[in-house]
Amino acid sequence: METKQYILSPKEAYEAAQKWRVVKRSVDARQRELKVHLTVLTDDQGKPIAKDAPIPLYEPPVFQDVHHAKRSVVIVGCGPAGLFAALTLLEHGIKPIIYERGKEVSERKKDIALLNRNEGLNPESNYCFGEGGAGTFSDGKLFSRSKKRGNMQRVMELFHYFGASDTVLYEAHAHIGSDKLPGIIKRMRECIIEHGGEIHFETCVTSLKEVRHPIILAIGHSAHDTYRMLAAEGVKMETKGFAMGVRIEHPQSLINKLMYHLSAKRSVSETVRTLSGEAGLIDYVGNASYSMVTQVDGRGVYSFCMCPGGHIVPAGSSTDSCVVNGMSASHRNSPYANSGMVVQINPEDIPGNDPLKGLLYQEALEQLAFQGSAVAPAQRMKDFVEGKASRDLPSCSYLPGIVSSRLDEWLPAHIGKRLQQGFRDFDRKYPGFLTNEAVIVGVESRSSSAVRIIRDSESLESISTPGLYPCGEGAGYAGGITSSALDGINAALKIAERQ
Ligand SMILES: Cc1cc2nc3c(=O)[nH]c(=O)nc-3n(C[C@H](O)[C@H](O)[C@H](O)COP(=O)(O)OP(=O)(O)OC[C@H]3O[C@@H](n4cnc5c(N)ncnc54)[C@H](O)[C@@H]3O)c2cc1C
Incomplete structure (x- = not known):
């Protein structure tokens, strides 16, 4: 399929988007007149394809049943990095076992409501900790400054597959919103469990010594106690900007x-x-x-x-x-x-x-x-x-x-x-x-991680602790939902490669 780009007034763009299959859209406010850059799918003759043409938006994911899988991986943290790592493991027939210190999303909502009324903060269930991680009650802006991290479009497709609107597939500055994210996160959890993965909420991992599986460490950047545990257990880290x-x-x-x-x-x-x-x-x-x-x-x-x-x-x-x-x-x-x-x-x-x-x-x-x-x-x-x-x-x-x-x-x-x-x-x-x-x-104060958990750039494994795959924002290799999700995918792919 070919594409064609148009620069239109908002009204024209709005009308075009009602008829045609849009694959990219951005609002340009640099000039005095607001413009919309619209890229649409076209046929061989350059004619725009109708919005509802029977062409699939993308290849849907295929998750395997891992109830009896031979291989399993422990994931610490159920934020974007942990969740997307789990979904990728499922695609490769590996069982994800997630430990999350916070609560599942509907329970977490209640703690957040109390906090918003200034009736106390639950240190284990708040805007940072709980199902979906810091991403759940976030703005849900889905863009990453770095295009080199991997297949960003795949992250958008997975968000769409679990219920985000079509705009995430084409919007230059895609955004989901904190009212929609909890439902999407819940559907990801249901998918993981239905296919045989495990999620253990309200379970804070306080030591890695006893864990025998490969571990994907996706703790976000707010678990300061967990960083201290990692330091005590000899995991190599460094201060980052x-x-x-x-x-x-x-x-x-x-x-x-x-x-x-x-x-x-x-x-x-x-x-x-x-x-x-x-x-x-x-x-x-x-x-x-x-x-x-x-x-x-x-x-x-x-x-x-x-x-x-x-x-x-x-x-x-x-x-x-x-x-x-x-x-x-x-x-x-x-x-x-x-x-x-x-x-x-x-x-x-x-x-x-x-x-x-x-x-x-x-x-x-x-x-x-x-x-x-x-x-x-x-x-x-x-x-x-x-x-x-x-x-x-x-x-x-x-x-x-x-x-x-x-x-x-x-x-x-x-x-x-x-x-x-x-x-x-x-x-x-x-x-x-x-x-x-x-x-x-x-x-x-928490716009980005102040620590990097040092890993090998090829294998993505910790340089001090074999079998440990630090990833996401807390490991210091990502910042934001999309890049953390991508980093989780990459960690899972590395493990899947290692038979
Ligand atoms: C209010 C807010 C708005 C934001 N808005 C945006 C936005 O619009 N766009 C964007 O890209 N980014 C946004 N962010 C940042 C984004 O949410 C994070 O970059 C992203 O969630 C990081 O993903 P992660 O999986 O690496 O870590 P997190 O999402 O932080 O998830 C880590 C999870 O690990 C769990 N955990 C930690 N330690 C342990 C342990 N020892 N045992 C078990 N579980 C543990 C935590 O409870 C948490 O659920 C926002 C953040 C906040 C707080």
């Missing part, structure tokens, strides 16, 4: 104005009305997002995990710290736009040789931000940059609540000062971005 900062939240209407180049006179709703005249177009173009980066004093300052129409959430896993992150539902229709704003930290910035020193550094900042409960410290953006206390705070999506705090004073200077300069830089590019209508919330 990471990033920390804050989450920022603007009114979504303001971000739409800035990113879609709308004048003060033309509101977003007016523009969308002019563009559309049709129901469905708002969903089609979506609320605007942004990606910003600058350099301040030799370090990158950048936006991270931007969530249009989303919520800020309490994403810590211990009862004496404050960590925030962001998520959004599939429609991305809250009135808020949030994003991490982080500063690059290099291993040499932290004194000492302990491979876990980055974790200690993260923990120290998270404890500094802690207000005695899930309530998070916050400051208006301009006040933060100008070094003033915020007498009041704007409304904010963060459900446990925010309290006015001098982040400009207590954030370590190499983070705080750089963020202040970074915000000025971003405002030069998008005048109006630096505003007291926006609020910064502390702290965004």
Whole structure:
């Protein structure tokens, strides 16, 4: 099959997508007029193929029955890396046995509801731990900056196979949403169990010494106790660069104005009305997002995990710290736009040789931000940059609540000062971005792993512990849902190759 690319207005693109089989789509907001790049499937004569033509979207996966399989593999952690590793093992007739410290997704939801009401954090069941890992109640953005890691399209196909919408197959910045992810994760679990795999919830692995199978270690980057166990058991690790900062939240209407180049006179709703005249177009173009980066004093300052129409959430896993992150539902229709704003930290910035020193550094900042409960410290953006206390705070999506705090004073200077300069830089590019209508919330400390569990680049096996396959975000080789899932697939394939 051939493809053909079109650059269309949102209205034209919307209409084309109702008729034709779209294989790639991206929204281009760089020019004053919003454009949609649409690639459609065509026949030999270059004629677009109808949307509902009887052509399969992809080759469906074939999972084998492993109830009586000769080979089995232990997987620690049921996040994207662990789950996709398990599905890949099933495809190769190997039995996955998953141990997950948190609860299955419907039980986990209850703990998250309590946390959102500021009624306490369960250290074993929260936004980080539980079925589906940190990916379950995440934004569910499915893109990876690295195209070299493997077959990214296969990850999208598997998400689609388990219930994600068609858009994940063609959207340049595909997104599932935290309302849809739990159902998809549940169907993956049902598939694994139905084919003979095992999943043991509420089972924290506290030693690897007794395990006889090959082990896929997919623990994510928040299980600091597990890293300490690995260090005690002689698993070789090293500090890696990471990033920390804050989450920022603007009114979504303001971000739409800035990113879609709308004048003060033309509101977003007016523009969308002019563009559309049709129901469905708002969903089609979506609320605007942004990606910003600058350099301040030799370090990158950048936006991270931007969530249009989303919520800020309490994403810590211990009862004496404050960590925030962001998520959004599939429609991305809250009135808020949030994003991490982080500063690059290099291993040499932290004194000492302990491979876990980055974790200690993260923990120290998270404890500094802690207000005695899930309530998070916050400051208006301009006040933060100008070094003033915020007498009041704007409304904010963060459900446990925010309290006015001098982040400009207590954030370590190499983070705080750089963020202040970074915000000025971003405002030069998008005048109006630096505003007291926006609020910064502390702290965004888990944007990436501060540790790497060292593995052989060919075999993907730990260099110190034969039979151990560290993978995913916690091993320091991935960041995000897609790359972690791919890393899990790659680890499983390596094991499958070794008869
Ligand atoms: C709120 C939020 C929003 C996010 N939004 C996005 C997004 O939009 N797009 C994106 O790409 N990424 C997003 N991320 C990041 C993404 O979720 C992670 O990169 C991804 O989940 C990492 O996958 P993983 O499988 O490596 O680890 P995890 O998903 O962290 O899973 C690890 C699992 O291992 C379990 N575990 C840990 N230690 C043990 C042990 N000793 N014994 C048993 N089980 C253990 C944990 O309970 C956890 O369930 C978000 C994260 C958060 C918190």
